Amino acid sequence: MNWLRLNWTQVVDLTVDHLLLSVPAIVISVLVAVPIGRLAHRRPRWGSPLLGAASLMYAIPALPLLIIIPAVFGTPLRSSATMVIALSIYGVALLVRTAADAFASVDTHTRDAAVAIGCSPRSLLWRVDLPMALPVLLSGIRVVTVSTIGLVTIGALIGVSSLGNLLTDGFQRGIAGEVLTGVVVTVLLALVLDGLLLLAGRLLTPWRVSA
Amino acid sequence: MIQFEQVSKVYARGSVAVEDFTLVVPSHRTVVLVGSSGSGKTTLMRMVNRMVDPTSGRVLIDDVDVREGDPVKLRRRIGYVLQQGGLLPHRTVVDNIATVPVLNGTSRRQAHHDALGLLERVGLSSEVAKRYPAQLSGGQQQRVGVARALASDPNILLMDEPFGAVDPIVRRDLQDELLRLQADLGKTILFVTHDIDEAFRLGDEVVVLRERGQIAQQGTPEQILAHPADDFVRHFIGADRSERSLTTTRVDGRLVVVDGQGRPVGVMRDGA
Numbered sequence: 478m479n480w481l482r483l484n485w486t487q488v489v490d491l492t493v494d495h496l497l498l499s500v501p502a503i504v505i506s507v508l509v510a511v512p513i514g515r516l517a518h519r520r521p522r523w524g525s526p527l528l529g530a531a532s533l534m535y536a537i538p539a540l541p542l543l544i545i546i547p548a549v550f551g552t553p554l555r556s557s558a559t560m561v562i563a564l565s566i567y568g569v570a571l572l573v574r575t576a577a578d579a580f581a582s583v584d585t586h587t588r589d590a591a592v593a594i595g596c597s598p599r600s601l602l603w604r605v606d607l608p609m610a611l612p613v614l615l616s617g618i619r620v621v622t623v624s625t626i627g628l629v630t631i632g633a634l635i636g637v638s639s640l641g642n643l644l645t646d647g648f649q650r651g652i653a654g655e656v657l658t659g660v661v662v663t664v665l666l667a668l669v670l671d672g673l674l675l676l677a678g679r680l681l682t683p684w685r686v687s688a
Numbered sequence: 689m690i691q692f693e694q695v696s697k698v699y700a701r702g703s704v705a706v707e708d709f710t711l712v713v714p715s716h717r718t719v720v721l722v723g724s725s726g727s728g729k730t731t732l733m734r735m736v737n738r739m740v741d742p743t744s745g746r747v748l749i750d751d752v753d754v755r756e757g758d759p760v761k762l763r764r765r766i767g768y769v770l771q772q773g774g775l776l777p778h779r780t781v782v783d784n785i786a787t788v789p790v791l792n793g794t795s796r797r798q799a800h801h802d803a804l805g806l807l808e809r810v811g812l813s814s815e816v817a818k819r820y821p822a823q824l825s826g827g828q829q830q831r832v833g834v835a836r837a838l839a840s841d842p843n844i845l846l847m848d849e850p851f852g853a854v855d856p857i858v859r860r861d862l863q864d865e866l867l868r869l870q871a872d873l874g875k876t877i878l879f880v881t882h883d884i885d886e887a888f889r890l891g892d893e894v895v896v897l898r899e900r901g902q903i904a905q906q907g908t909p910e911q912i913l914a915h916p917a918d919d920f921v922r923h924f925i926g927a928d929r930s931e932r933s934l935t936t937t938r939v940d941g942r943l944v945v946v947d948g949q950g951r952p953v954g955v956m957r958d959g960a
Contacts, residue, residue, distance in 0.1 A: 593739055682778070
């Protein structure tokens with residue numbers, strides 16, 4: 478507690494850094510995984526292998542991945558861009574299968590009815606498929622969010638600043654309060670974002686609350 | 689007017705859904721296709737709005753082949769009511785009714801205003817407007833389904849077993865409502881059901897189907913009841929059921945109608 482009282486401004490700065498790494502990664506994960514999930518659901522012949530490959534990327538160990546990314550994408554090794562790309566790869570890997578399941582969860586009877594009354598393929602996607610896939614999709618996004626908040630800490634190993642700094646620094650210098658602060662604040666951050674997503678889900682799917 | 693000209697539908701694995709079907713649905717009339725499952729009745733109906741394309745033959749609306757032009761535009765000018773309403777569960781009742789007008793470019797405000805009028809037209813109070821489909825009873829959902837089909841003021845209504853999933857009393861209410869609406873609106877209605885009593889109640893003309901869309905008999909309900917074409921029709925319409933073979937008996941100067949088991953079912957009106 479004493480450590481936190483003396484260093485709280487640093488904790489705030491690191492929390493901001495932590496969010497600047499994780500939020501873009503979460504957004505990119507969603508933007509990439511949802512189209513792949515839809516493709517896998519609509520065109521399994523092309524989509525299924527892509528889905529399998531994307532899921533498998535979760536098996537790549539973190540440290541090699543952080544070295545491969547600069548080689549492939551040309552980003553500097555110790556940069557937040559490298560970190561965001563790595564987090565996005567893990568996020569996509571986690572989310573693609575849930576995204577495919579989310580589109581599969583859309584009631585075929587409802588979909589058929591929408592086509593029959595004259596929804597074009599585009600309005601079918603935006604007015605029927607996406608809103609009705611949202612509940613399942615959101616559960617996947619919540620998993621990715623919590624996972625990403627946790628994974629950001631490994632950035633400290635390659636010198637990208639985040640709450641992970643408190644862990645590496647605390648271990649090296651033997652400051653238990655610093656390590657504890659790092660763990661607790663990371664967990665709190667994950668809980669807060671998860672709560673916000675839960676709330677957003679309630680607001681975006683009012684038909685489920687009132688049914 | 690809807691015309692089926694020798695339409696057939698063969699699926700990829702060789703199963704034949706419909707074989708050489710020809711029918712004219714005259715304008716402003718209700719024609720009911722009635723048959724058991726496998727009769728191809730739903731397949732036939734879905735050919736009209738191109739949810740199914742025939743393998744051979746043509747479907748014409750007012751002498752124009754439905755395959756000319758864009759299927760999406762075609763569907764937007766045909767009202768479609770299906771079992772369990774087929775409402776979008778994530779849209780409110782007014783949004784559901786306003787779906788097609790909004791897709792067609794009507795302003796949201798105008799479409800919502802029109803939707804409230806349609807709610808009244810199908811016998812629902814405007815209180816349900818802001819509810820979601822899951823908050824309505826089956827009968828109410830079905831009424832909303834009819835209102836949605838009427839929203840773009842189509843000439844043609846396709847109704848695919850619309851009242852199949854509600855209990856008999858509600859079904860009867862809905863049938864009465866449809867008869868009342870049709871007397872007002874005079875749409876061209878193609879109605880599909882497996883319930884012969886519903887077919888006789890609603891149809892100006894009834895088409896009894898065997899398997900693969902073969903017409904067993906076609907005519908007014910009276911004609912079919914009076915002269916079933918063959919044993920299949922006779923059996924299908926239950927001509928031998930006790931409630932179909934009525935006799936009269938005189939009781940205290942009035943004619944009482946009795947069914948085949950001797951149970952009284954009604955009284956002949958004086959002068960009838």
